[in-house]
Amino acid sequence: MSLEIWDHELSRVGCLDGLVKFKSRRRHQWLEGYRLDGSEREVSGCHPPPPPSPPKATAAGILMANLLKLILETASRLNSSNSSNSSNSSSRLSSNLNCSVSSDVYDSDQIIVCSSSTGEFDRIPLDIFMQILKLLGPKEAAKLTVICKSWKVIVSANMLWIYFLQNQQDPWDSTFFAETSLRFGYPLRTCPSQMQSFMQIYGQRAQVPGAIIIDGGSGYVKFGWSKYDSPSGRAATFLIDCKCRNLVTLSLQCTLGFAIFLQQCITVFPDVITCRMQVKSSTQPTVVSIPITQYGDTQYDKTARRKLKEAIYSAMFDMNVPSVCAVSQATLALFAARKTSGILVNVGFNQTSVVPILHGKIMYKVGVKIVAPGALKLIGYLREQMHQRNQNFSSLYTVRTLKENLCYVALDYEAELRKDTEASYEVPVEGWFTLKQERFRTGEILFQPLIAGLSSKGLHQAVALCIEQCHAAGLSPDDSWFKTVVLAGGTACLPGLVERLDKELRLLLPPSISNGIRVIPPPYGADSAWYGAKLLSNRLESMQRPWPVSL
Numbered sequence: 001m002s003l004e005i006w007d008h009e010l011s012r013v014g015c016l017d018g019l020v021k022f023k024s025r026r027r028h029q030w031l032e033g034y035r036l037d038g039s040e041r042e043v044s045g046c047h048p049p050p051p052p053s054p055p056k057a058t059a060a061g062i063l064m065a066n067l068l069k070l071i072l073e074t075a076s077r078l079n080s081s082n083s084s085n086s087s088n089s090s091s092r093l094s095s096n097l098n099c100s101v102s103s104d105v106y107d108s109d110q111i112i113v114c115s116s117s118t119g120e121f122d123r124i125p126l127d128i129f130m131q132i133l134k135l136l137g138p139k140e141a142a143k144l145t146v147i148c149k150s151w152k153v154i155v156s157a158n159m160l161w162i163y164f165l166q167n168q169q170d171p172w173d174s175t176f177f178a179e180t181s182l183r184f185g186y187p188l189r190t191c192p193s194q195m196q197s198f199m200q201i202y203g204q205r206a207q208v209p210g211a212i213i214i215d216g217g218s219g220y221v222k223f224g225w226s227k228y229d230s231p232s233g234r235a236a237t238f239l240i241d242c243k244c245r246n247l248v249t250l251s252l253q254c255t256l257g258f259a260i261f262l263q264q265c266i267t268v269f270p271d272v273i274t275c276r277m278q279v280k281s282s283t284q285p286t287v288v289s290i291p292i293t294q295y296g297d298t299q300y301d302k303t304a305r306r307k308l309k310e311a312i313y314s315a316m317f318d319m320n321v322p323s324v325c326a327v328s329q330a331t332l333a334l335f336a337a338r339k340t341s342g343i344l345v346n347v348g349f350n351q352t353s354v355v356p357i358l359h360g361k362i363m364y365k366v367g368v369k370i371v372a373p374g375a376l377k378l379i380g381y382l383r384e385q386m387h388q389r390n391q392n393f394s395s396l397y398t399v400r401t402l403k404e405n406l407c408y409v410a411l412d413y414e415a416e417l418r419k420d421t422e423a424s425y426e427v428p429v430e431g432w433f434t435l436k437q438e439r440f441r442t443g444e445i446l447f448q449p450l451i452a453g454l455s456s457k458g459l460h461q462a463v464a465l466c467i468e469q470c471h472a473a474g475l476s477p478d479d480s481w482f483k484t485v486v487l488a489g490g491t492a493c494l495p496g497l498v499e500r501l502d503k504e505l506r507l508l509l510p511p512s513i514s515n516g517i518r519v520i521p522p523p524y525g526a527d528s529a530w531y532g533a534k535l536l537s538n539r540l541e542s543m544q545r546p547w548p549v550s551l
């Protein structure tokens with residue numbers, strides 16, 4: 001058999017008649033025969049093999065892939081002809097392939113030695129072998145496991161499947177997070193038990209069906225498919241606010257947020273699924289995020305949460321959804337930052353919530369804090385300031401656009417007042433607008449609500465109080481879980497917010513507690529909860545058993 005291939009480093013591989021011949025483009029010398037540990041055995045003028053580089057779909061790769069496919073076919077034929085004595089088939093196949101020496105296989109970061117062989121392929125250095133397998137792709141590589149035990153060991157190497165997982169749409173860390181931290185569902189286990197091999201994980205993930213994800217925000221609902229990179233669309237939900245004020249569907253008195261969410265379940269969600277996503281609700285598992293509505297730890301709050309749970313079930317199952325997973329928006333936003341414990345600060349549409357979460361569970365008994373300013377208040381305050389400066393605009397959309405593009409949070413408010421902060425932005429159709437101090441005065445109401453006439457705690461005070469209470473509660477031997485503060489919500493994208501909150505927390509808290517505090521920006525902006533739900537829905541077990549509802 002002869003084969004010629006080209007690669008970016010090795011210009012040619014000669015005939016496969018026992019020895020593999022490579023010619024280095026840089027050194028123009030033939031390299032022949034490699035020891036199995038990856039170092040070359042000099043046959044004629046050898047040089048060290050090049051470091052492994054990411055494979056490219058070169059002609060060389062395609063040819064090599066074809067070669068391996070050919071081997072696979074031959075091996076499968078051999079395998080089936082020997083199937084009458086299947087227990088010995090792999091060893092006979094090995095001897096057919098002239099096995100004699102041992103091969104080295106990477107297992108995660110370690111190299112383990114197995115005393116089997118791949119016959120003539122033992123002569124190929126492992127890293128080149130791996131490059132070839134990468135070129136083959138996951139489907140074809142998986143087929144090679146049937147050849148014999150040795151091939152199975154090589155092809156099952158974690159490093160290969162980590163590569164395949166890394167090169168999927170999902171970022172590698174999200175795959176790892178979903179598999180290690182979320183795979184057992186609620187309640188999350190502190191220590192994930194033994195990991196499966198990454199080959200199994202790859203195979204199982206490939207079989208997980210897509211789910212519909214609906215993040216029912218109180219201002220905007222975000223919807224889309226778990227298999228897609230980002231939400232397919234967003235729709236304003238705050239418009240149904242006024243309808244909800246009259247909504248009395250439950251015997252229980254409930255908060256406005258509760259009623260809005262219920263209204264969303266009944267009217268918005270069916271519309272999103274059938275009209276906007278154009279899919280039959282009866283065919284798709286669905287993940288729903290639930291805004292923080294009932295945040296106390298009293299019997300009344302617990303009952304309200306239970307009622308909400310039942311209402312979600314009945315609303316979703318009325319739509320014939322095969323399975324539903326409803327998880328708090330705060331928990332999902334924390335997942336998006338690849339965390340299962342920490343303090344989630346959601347700068348929401350109507351209000352801002354500070355939510356302590358331990359192992360994926362909201363710590364109501366420590367206390368969820370609510371501060372008044374949310375996106376709506378910020379927009380309202382900016383509008384007021386613009387009116388005072390006689391700036392005219394035809395819609396709130398203009399104010400929102402200016403907030404998103406010109407506003408920021410000052411690190412030192414007093415110092416910022418003395419600076420020239422004038423900047424302009426062109427809003428489509430409306431034209432150019434210039435803002436001065438409004439640029440940072442707007443975001444400042446998160447820290448000093450009184451500026452906008454709101455008698456609420458500042459965000460930093462609410463977060464510091466939450467951290468102190470988590471510290472005092474001693475819920476976990478690990479004293480650092482509450483030192484991770486994750487921001488979420490569109491308004492949390494305001495530049496400077498992370499730095500200011502970090503600074504204020506260090507000023508407010510004693511060093512023994514503030515040491516090690518980390519404020520993390522919103523992992524995916526306004527879509528953080530949606531991404532958290534995406535991670536959850538790609539979790540394997542999610543699709544295989546009835547899903548829990550967790551508030």
Ligand SMILES: Nc1ncnc2c1ncn2[C@@H]1O[C@H](COP(=O)(O)OP(=O)(O)OP(=O)(O)O)[C@@H](O)[C@H]1O
Pocket residue numbers: 216217218219220221291329346347348349350351375376400403404405488489490491492493494525526527
């Ligand atoms: N980059 C940005 N900078 C500032 N504000 C932004 C940015 N992106 C989005 N926003 C604001 O975020 C707000 C919407 O936030 P979000 O979608 O998180 O609300 P929601 O999820 O509906 O609210 P809730 O969390 O209360 O349910 C809008 O007012 C929008 O102007």
